[in-house]
Amino acid sequence: MRLGTGPRLLSCPELRTYDTRLPAQRRHLSVSLMCLRDLLAQELRLGIHFYRMSSHLIPMPDAADPTAALRQMEECRGLLRCLGEEVKRTDIRLTVHPMLQVQLGSRDPRLVRQGLAAAETWARVMEGMGLGPEARVVVHVGGGAAPSALDAFAENSELLSDQARDRLAIENDDRAHSLDDVLRLSARVGMPVVFDYLHWRCTGRGGSGLEEALAAAFETWPDGVRPKVHFSSPSTGRAGRPPRLGEHGDYLDPFAFEDFLAAMPRRVVADVMLEAKAKDLALLKLRRDLDGRLDRRRTSLEAAYA
């Protein structure tokens, strides 16, 4: 089992990642890729082999210059290949979560076009790096709570190239689309489900327990591809401000995580993306919290569940 975090690493705030949406931070794709290389090196120093890339790392096709993103990607072919070799050599799993960019359940043609373009761009980046099928673009259904969003997602996903469709994975929401919804959608479109623990708690359990929910999500993953799940603990607010239900906490509840691990199907090894505001600091804290509680014959949390 790999525990993951990202995109920012709070243990080394000097390592930056540019947000290509902001004019002041717009850089050539190669600059962002070199920043990614440095961030991955820092992850390895911390013994972390699972990283969520920033969804704003790469320039997206836009109306002003629709070919700029493709042009830059072409200019970065050597760099992408070189970075991909390093990623494979060091056994890091890469994913991205462009939740605002890709909303295929929307009925707004502009949002759909934007989502299709973003999914294709990310798929091209992953292909350019030569990454295997564990590298995924994790998306929400999008399109609000309307049941028709699921139909829209299924229809719009038909417009994707095979390469892009094979990279997508669908995550259950904290409000609109429950685990049951995305499991049904997964059966229709053939995309695996990323189980999000906190969202599952927010939408109600749909009559099933955690073990059944995890098993159902894991069933959607192709043979030989390790499932991915999200785990987070709810925020308890800050300085008197009450949190929104489903808001991520700074750190992670180790006891809830123990229960989470205990509910995982025995025969399947999954990777867990930790969603905490303290990022890598939260991951390191969770490791410390749990390593001391494991059987002494086992050397570490991740090894125990490998």
Add this chain to the structure above:
Amino acid sequence: MPDPEGSVLVAVINSPTDLTRVRDEGWYRIPVARAPKPLASDYLALYLTAAFGEERWAVRHYAEVYRYQVMERAELLPSQPDHPRARELYYCLRLGPLQLLERPVPSRSWKRVTFIRTSMDRLLVASDLRGLRATVGSADSRSRTSPPEPGGGEHQWSPEEWRGVYA
């Protein structure tokens, strides 16, 4: 005016030919296999070695980093197709115009310098190379004691004492 908060990678230039390339052609190379981590920087500053006579042992120039490429040495230096490392991969840093520092930063005590990671505000006020030391990652970890790697050491970045051996 450079961005005072910008990150700077200080790298070694130990031949006037390489400085000419930086100034006239706007690029600098670092072998992929031995590149520092972190490497991504807003600016590249250049430490001149003993080959620069009166100007030696000081950082005198910097340039903005525009973008990066990965290329084989033979693509970068087509006039040297038979070089032993002709097929090795290099990061090629594409640079903006070379700028002169108002106050050069001399090295009073270190002579073996490879990479130092720092910030532009430090570079602009430092009176000695030691003042550039930053805390980011390990890019400056070779700067004091590391011996050259066996069989490694591109002349552009290896400590000048071994220049004759690894050029």
